Amino acid sequence: MKLHMKFMALAALTALAAGCASTPKNIPALEQARQDVRTAQADANAQRYAAKEIEESARLLTAAETAFKERQDVAEITHRAYLSTQTAKVAVELGKTKSAEERIAQSSAERERIRLEARTREAEAATAAAQSAQAQAQAAGSQLAIEQQRRAQLEEEMEALNIAAQRSDRGIVVTLGDVLFDTGKAELKSGAGRQLDMLGKFLQEHPERQVLIEGFTDSVGSDEYNQELSRRRAEAVRSALRSRGVDESRIDVQGYGEQFPVGTNADAGGRQLNRRVEVILSNGSEPVPPRARL
């Protein structure tokens, strides 16, 4: 009993002594700061985007711990711990903000991908719709559908004949490049034969089609000279076709000189594109309409 009393007194004394030192064992703000700094350090986004803030919060925590060890004023320890806590929270928020911004930056790529997919689907649907419409029109005997089909067939045939052809409003355009002529000359070179053979064969198989042959030059030389040269080249192609059994009455000839360039006249490549003869095959049995003058 006596011993017990003694022990109690000692305990009270110890408690008193601790009170005098004025630094309790636990300071809530410090506990809180330790926890908040740990949270920030464990946060992947904060780690990635707010390393500086995490470091700062840890530094402030160390300052608080130092004050705690040195048994400084509770108010000072609490103050430092509070700054550490707030900074750690800033780090976490900053991490959230930056990762959200990152997501937004990435979303434009995602958006593009979805749009592209949608466009592809639409295009496929449109093709399917066109095919079914054509089938329907054909079943109904629609003149237009038949015409369309005929043209497609024609292009296929020309492709089979290895003639580079393009469809236009005026008809099917076959471009004969300048390699068929020597510079300044209107005589067809022997290499032109194959292409013209095919063209002639095609025209014999389609006797209703009318032909317009247009000649063009580059901008080198005088206008009169180019006009004349383009016409003579077009005529050379006409006589070549005539000799391949195409009735001359089906063929019109036009020289345009350096008008209607298809390439730039500023370099050799462009000028070569401009030196050409275009053979236009009518879509129907009407003559090919001439170009509107520039």
Place this chain on the structure above:
Amino acid sequence: MRSLSLPALLLLAAGCASTPIPKDKLAVAEQAVQRAEAAGAAEHASGDLALAREKLAQANAAADEETSKAATEVTRLAEQSAADARLAEARAESAKAQKAVTEMEDGLRALREEASRPVQR
């Protein structure tokens, strides 16, 4: 002209140095609060902003008393005010970014739905 004794001079200097009101800390806190306000903290982090404003007001009030105790008080209040304001700003920015992400995701979802809808003829 009579010169002061050295101890008197030291006393005077110490007296002057004993109450340096940290004007710079007040200015820092003031700026931090303004930044938070500009970031939209009033809307997105009103609690933190209120805390920062309150502490700044208290710091300014304490700065009027020129004692060494007041100087410590001003420093702490100003530092905490700045810390609160920075958190308010960070919370506001984070809330805005989060909102933008939500809108972006809604937009993407709508786009996906639109893209996967059967094409009308």
